[in-house]
Amino acid sequence: MVPANLSGATRLVPILAHPVDHVRAPRFYNPAFAAAGLDWCQVPMGVHPDDFAATVAQLARVGNLQGLNLTIPHKAAAHALCVRLGPEARRTGVVNTMRLDADGQWSGESFDGVGFVEAARANGVLRTDGPVMLVGAGGAGTAIAFALAAEGARTIHVVDREPGRAEQLVDALRKAFPGIAADIEARGIGQAGLAINATSLGLHEGDAMPFDAALLRTDAALFDIVAARDTELMAACAARGLKVVGGKPMIDHQIAAQIAFWRGDPPH
Amino acid sequence: MVPANLSGATRLVPILAHPVDHVRAPRFYNPAFAAAGLDWCQVPMGVHPDDFAATVAQLARVGNLQGLNLTIPHKAAAHALCVRLGPEARRTGVVNTMRLDADGQWSGESFDGVGFVEAARANGVLRTDGPVMLVGAGGAGTAIAFALAAEGARTIHVVDREPGRAEQLVDALRKAFPGIAADIEARGIGQAGLAINATSLGLHEGDAMPFDAALLRTDAALFDIVAARDTELMAACAARGLKVVGGKPMIDHQIAAQIAFWRGDPPH
Numbered sequence: 001m002v003p004a005n006l007s008g009a010t011r012l013v014p015i016l017a018h019p020v021d022h023v024r025a026p027r028f029y030n031p032a033f034a035a036a037g038l039d040w041c042q043v044p045m046g047v048h049p050d051d052f053a054a055t056v057a058q059l060a061r062v063g064n065l066q067g068l069n070l071t072i073p074h075k076a077a078a079h080a081l082c083v084r085l086g087p088e089a090r091r092t093g094v095v096n097t098m099r100l101d102a103d104g105q106w107s108g109e110s111f112d113g114v115g116f117v118e119a120a121r122a123n124g125v126l127r128t129d130g131p132v133m134l135v136g137a138g139g140a141g142t143a144i145a146f147a148l149a150a151e152g153a154r155t156i157h158v159v160d161r162e163p164g165r166a167e168q169l170v171d172a173l174r175k176a177f178p179g180i181a182a183d184i185e186a187r188g189i190g191q192a193g194l195a196i197n198a199t200s201l202g203l204h205e206g207d208a209m210p211f212d213a214a215l216l217r218t219d220a221a222l223f224d225i226v227a228a229r230d231t232e233l234m235a236a237c238a239a240r241g242l243k244v245v246g247g248k249p250m251i252d253h254q255i256a257a258q259i260a261f262w263r264g265d266p267p268h
Numbered sequence: 269m270v271p272a273n274l275s276g277a278t279r280l281v282p283i284l285a286h287p288v289d290h291v292r293a294p295r296f297y298n299p300a301f302a303a304a305g306l307d308w309c310q311v312p313m314g315v316h317p318d319d320f321a322a323t324v325a326q327l328a329r330v331g332n333l334q335g336l337n338l339t340i341p342h343k344a345a346a347h348a349l350c351v352r353l354g355p356e357a358r359r360t361g362v363v364n365t366m367r368l369d370a371d372g373q374w375s376g377e378s379f380d381g382v383g384f385v386e387a388a389r390a391n392g393v394l395r396t397d398g399p400v401m402l403v404g405a406g407g408a409g410t411a412i413a414f415a416l417a418a419e420g421a422r423t424i425h426v427v428d429r430e431p432g433r434a435e436q437l438v439d440a441l442r443k444a445f446p447g448i449a450a451d452i453e454a455r456g457i458g459q460a461g462l463a464i465n466a467t468s469l470g471l472h473e474g475d476a477m478p479f480d481a482a483l484l485r486t487d488a489a490l491f492d493i494v495a496a497r498d499t500e501l502m503a504a505c506a507a508r509g510l511k512v513v514g515g516k517p518m519i520d521h522q523i524a525a526q527i528a529f530w531r532g533d534p535p536h
Contacts, residue, residue, distance in 0.1 A: 006298060007291060007294055008287075008290055008312040010312065019276075020276040020331055021276050022276055023276025024275055026273075026274040027273060041274070042274075043309070043311050044276040044278065045331075047331070051329045055329070055330075058322060058326040061315070061323070062314055063286070063313075063314025063315070
């Protein structure tokens, strides 16, 4: 269940969550730390929102702290505690990664967007010259949309089961990237070179499909951010011969960028 | 370096220390937790004495906290924070194990003494009817002396390289156990049925011997609390045909008793 050689020399990366039971991130992060030759351990801690700021302040004084990971519901509160913010944190208003700098102040950044972009690039599906269809305008979808826009994407269609959320993201994109063609046009899927599932649909067997694979161009690519399993959407797109990328490379690229940040590199 | 399946369901047992780098306890505790079928993780945290009380207060609010372990220099401060104390903690004034009870108050206990007694019993060397020679009157030696006296030991000789420490322990033993014959008579080693190394001598190759094995009766037993390696003293006693027990069983029995305590059992 636990490492044979965790020791006092191990550097800690607590991941703060509430509730904490469902957190499975250490299964990705700890092997990645080991593969990078780092004696670090990501440790889930269940912290109530009321205790968040005080817990972070106390953890700042722990001698073998390497950094912090934040997940639901702490990402906006983490943003508020950081004196220095990376570009993705500034764009999205959330922080999932914190580092204590030499002056005792926190630097914060989010890495969902860079994780997506680098995974898409590494897998040859970073298609920013044609239209992109983004399904899901929550935290991950927002990070991905901004990162794609920052990479030069010209046309992004956004849909969400809460239409207001999609509209809000489109407005924010237009404000941040005045030249962009962003809309909430679901029929855009027929022209998209890249379609993205940024919802959690597919995480559980029997989930509804986030969209109909049959609507996609045969030369389109699918990026499904669900990492825990191969989704039915991925299978349907693969059956049509489309290029398909799952969520695991996004996690791997995110972790690589986070490790560099925790080591002290400036954010991307 | 770290567990493949550490997750949000894992219960934490932080071990607070300062400095923390040298802490190797997780190499004993984490395999013991796993062997007991417990998804628990002992996590070393470097906490300065000035931060001790505030850190403990904040950890009390962590949802997946199972309990705390305390080591140098926090054992007396831990004693002061506990509303309920087990018998060994009351006798010795130190706590190495804390549990948050349902009423939000800490229970504390020390388990060095019970670990020693149970390991000695399991290995057939709990010889309380004859004289005992105890070398080392520090924290471990004190815990062992009190636990042996509580088990009915009638005669205990105590020596320490700081004679005042040995005298202090003998005085405390006499006060707590009025019928006991306790003294600082080094020559008692010739009559002892059980000799105990409760110093750290032997932890490193080339350390001086804590005492001369040749002085022991051939039917005496040696208990050497050094757990990290087989000491030169152990080898010398074994060469003379004496029964020899090393420090590992003491750790194993201590951990078993601590697990029961963290699970909510009343202290022994």
